[in-house]
Amino acid sequence: MKRYIAALSLLIVLLLGGMGAAALEQDSSQPRNDQKPPTTSNSREQTQEATGEEVFQANCSRCHLPPMSIPQRVTGTIIMHMRVRARLSRQDEQLLLKYMAP
Amino acid sequence: MTCRMPRLPILRLKSRCTLREIEAPEERVHEEMESDILSFVHQLRRLRFIVALALYLPGLVHAQDASDSEDHAGHVPVITGGMGYVHNVTGGVTTLGPQINPVLLVPFGSHVLLESRTDFTGVFQRENQTSGPFTGKVFKSVDYAQVDWLANSHVMVTAGKYLLPFGLYNERLVPVWIRNLQDSPIAAAIGTRTSGAGDGLMLRGVVAQKPAYSVQYTAYFSALSTINQLEAARTAGGDASIYLTHPRLEIGTSYQRFLQDREINNVAAYVSWQPAATPLDLKAEYDYTHTGNGYWLETAYRFDRLPIPPVLRRVQAVGRMQQFFALNGGGNALPRVNTQRFDFGLNYYFRDNWRLVSSYGRTFSSQQDANAWNAGVTYRFTLPLWPERKK
Numbered sequence: 001m002k003r004y005i006a007a008l009s010l011l012i013v014l015l016l017g018g019m020g021a022a023a024l025e026q027d028s029s030q031p032r033n034d035q036k037p038p039t040t041s042n043s044r045e046q047t048q049e050a051t052g053e054e055v056f057q058a059n060c061s062r063c064h065l066p067p068m069s070i071p072q073r074v075t076g077t078i079i080m081h082m083r084v085r086a087r088l089s090r091q092d093e094q095l096l097l098k099y100m101a102p
Numbered sequence: 103m104t105c106r107m108p109r110l111p112i113l114r115l116k117s118r119c120t121l122r123e124i125e126a127p128e129e130r131v132h133e134e135m136e137s138d139i140l141s142f143v144h145q146l147r148r149l150r151f152i153v154a155l156a157l158y159l160p161g162l163v164h165a166q167d168a169s170d171s172e173d174h175a176g177h178v179p180v181i182t183g184g185m186g187y188v189h190n191v192t193g194g195v196t197t198l199g200p201q202i203n204p205v206l207l208v209p210f211g212s213h214v215l216l217e218s219r220t221d222f223t224g225v226f227q228r229e230n231q232t233s234g235p236f237t238g239k240v241f242k243s244v245d246y247a248q249v250d251w252l253a254n255s256h257v258m259v260t261a262g263k264y265l266l267p268f269g270l271y272n273e274r275l276v277p278v279w280i281r282n283l284q285d286s287p288i289a290a291a292i293g294t295r296t297s298g299a300g301d302g303l304m305l306r307g308v309v310a311q312k313p314a315y316s317v318q319y320t321a322y323f324s325a326l327s328t329i330n331q332l333e334a335a336r337t338a339g340g341d342a343s344i345y346l347t348h349p350r351l352e353i354g355t356s357y358q359r360f361l362q363d364r365e366i367n368n369v370a371a372y373v374s375w376q377p378a379a380t381p382l383d384l385k386a387e388y389d390y391t392h393t394g395n396g397y398w399l400e401t402a403y404r405f406d407r408l409p410i411p412p413v414l415r416r417v418q419a420v421g422r423m424q425q426f427f428a429l430n431g432g433g434n435a436l437p438r439v440n441t442q443r444f445d446f447g448l449n450y451y452f453r454d455n456w457r458l459v460s461s462y463g464r465t466f467s468s469q470q471d472a473n474a475w476n477a478g479v480t481y482r483f484t485l486p487l488w489p490e491r492k493k
């Protein structure tokens with residue numbers, strides 16, 4: 001039992017560490033386009049995006065490191081969850097949606 | 103048997119009426135034709151209305167959607183959450199702690215959300231604490247299972263089993279992938295009796311929002327429950343906080359009245375500060391209850407803006423100090439004697455959702471001084487439950 005748990009623990013650590021290292025390698029080799037949604041040429045939208053980014057940085061980083069990327073098809077769901085958890089206003093939710101899924 | 107002419111002229115040509123039956127007096131023919139034409143026009147109008155409605159409604163919905171949100175965010179169900187493995191040694195006793203906390207999110211439109219978090223935590227220790235084979239078990243619990251109605255900015259209604267909103271820790275910092283230090287603060291047991299969750303109703307939202315600040319509130323009532331996985335105490339309370347936008351400073355307070363056995367008051371006051379100029383995260387909280395009071399102060403600093411090699415910029419240094427003062431003999435998951443503790447940790451972020459965690463802490467009390475070591479890895483996952491639409 002002892003050997004089994006020790007081996008299992010080692011395996012989990014190696015697995016997670018390996019996946020982390022792979023993620024790190026992928027991260028450093030590829031340009032990190034997913035960190036920021038593409039900017040638009042419209043100045044009004046740029047202003048909105050800046051505001052959305054401010055809301056993003058201010059609210060997400062209160063508790064955790066802001067996520068680099070979230071699949072677009074779940075962005076609305078995640079932000080609904082965070083709106084409840086962080087007590088965000090409807091306005092903040094809309095700005096976050098436009099920023100994270102433009 | 104009389105021949106019944108179809109009312110629409112075009113169908114009359116295909117009718118089975120004989121020529122004699124069709125050859126009627128001129129007036130009758132005129133009357134019938136007039137009647138048929140009127141009927142045809144009337145039917146056309148009805149048809150036009152139906153066609154127009156069929157074409158207009160999707161347009162109306164689309165226009166409403168477009169005006170409602172100009173983004174491409176999807177609202178599909180998702181399983182997200184955290185998982186990790188933490189190797190802990192406290193006072194010479196080793197504990198192996200794998201855990202996974204999936205959060206299920208199912209939206210119904212953009213105003214109703216069903217959410218639930220389940221916790222699976224394994225606790226494995228040596229049979230004789232410091233010697234012998236590892237034994238243990240996996241504990242399962244439903245942390246919360248609730249339905250949220252996001253009515254508007256001012257009111258969000260939550261029903262079901264929800265996390266008790268007391269102080270900073272219970273609602274926000276418990277997930278394994280969020281907490282900077284893996285051991286909970288001593289005073290985290292205050293205001294979260296008996297299971298950390300309440301069964302009942304909760305209202306929360308934004309009282310006022312201006313460019314310079316926003317004020318948030320939460321109010322709840324929980325009923326006593328002894329049902330398996332839905333355990334909760336009878337409590338009522340609330341939380342209010344103000345967030346100052348420019349300095350990124352949040353100041354808040356929580357109050358709870360424990361309404362069973364011996365009725366007691368629990369109070370918390372907290373501060374959270376993340377200045378924009380530097381990657382610093384500072385959190386502090388003071389908690390008071392009948393059996394003791396205490397505070398914790400935690401600060402975390404990420405190296406990502408330091409002029410050092412990029413590989414080292416992913417490091418985060420964390421420090422926390424805390425003191426607890428027992429009152430009336432302590433108890434209720436709190437120490438029975440005055441206790442002090444400090445922790446120091448180093449975390450390494452592979453990505454925003456992958457990190458290695460490590461920490462050292464030492465507890466000082468009249469009962470026993472003890473060292474606590476933690477090392478492990480945490481991960482946040484997101485699994486959409488609906489395939490992506492093909493474009």
